[in-house]
Amino acid sequence: MENKRRRVPALAPEERRAALIAATIPLLHEHGVDVSTRQIAQAAGVAEGTIFGVFDTKTSLVVCSVIKALDPEPTLAALAAIDRDRPLRERLTRAAELIHARFAENAQIMAAARKLVMTGDASGHMVSNREALHNALTDVIAPGADELRRSPAAVASLLLLFCGANTYGPFGDPDNFSGEETASLLLDGLLIRRGTH
Structure with missing residues (x-):
């Protein structure tokens, strides 16, 4: 008996586009930009x-899939849900946990993004996503501005810089930097303070 491929019902172009992007994202996590159109079609x-x-080319499908996978909306919503009345250290700890999780989850996708020549809409989306994430973090930190010697925007930049380097850099060690440890690094530094009154 011949094994026939299950027929997929006809979809409108936008639905087909969304379905192809949805099928491509897990493959990007697994294979990066080396995913083949055969693998995508099969999935x-x-x-x-x-x-x-x-899609005009495989690259245009991959670019659209990277943009969709890196959509910051779930992280922005989680950052917005942080209670601004909580102490700064608690807010920063939770924010660091969210950023670490986002970067770790998307490490393979970010590697794929770096391999692509991101131009036009794709480049604009990436810049827009980074700005949205930075603004959301700044908003989490802002209620504690009077406790900081740097602006909330600068602290947000440092948090993103550290989390990014810790996830993607050659010296990163994500398992040893919890949200609490990252917040402490930013707020307390590395010196042991003895006998302070």
Whole structure:
């Protein structure tokens, strides 16, 4: 008995586009930009030629998938949910946990993004996402501005810089930097303070 591929119902172009992007994102996590159109078609349950009915090139599909995968909205919503009445250290700890988790989850996608030539809309989306994340972090930190010797925006930049380097850099060690440790590093530094009154 012949094993036939299950037929996928016809979709409108925008629905087909969204379905192909949804099928591509997990493959980017696994294979990076080296994912093949054959793998994408198989994951989406369509013929390989179907991809080119809605995307001009494999690269355009990969770029759209990277943009979708790196959508900051879930992280922005979680940052917005942090209670601004909590002490600064608690807010910063929770924010660091969220940023660490986002960077760790998207490490392979970010590596894929770096391999792509991000131009036009893709580049604009990436810049917009970074700005939105920075602004959301600044908003979490702002109620404690009078406790800091740097502006909330500068502290947000330092947190993003540290989390990014810790996730993607050659000296990173994400397992040893919890949100609490990261907040302490930013707020307390590394010196042991003895006998302070």
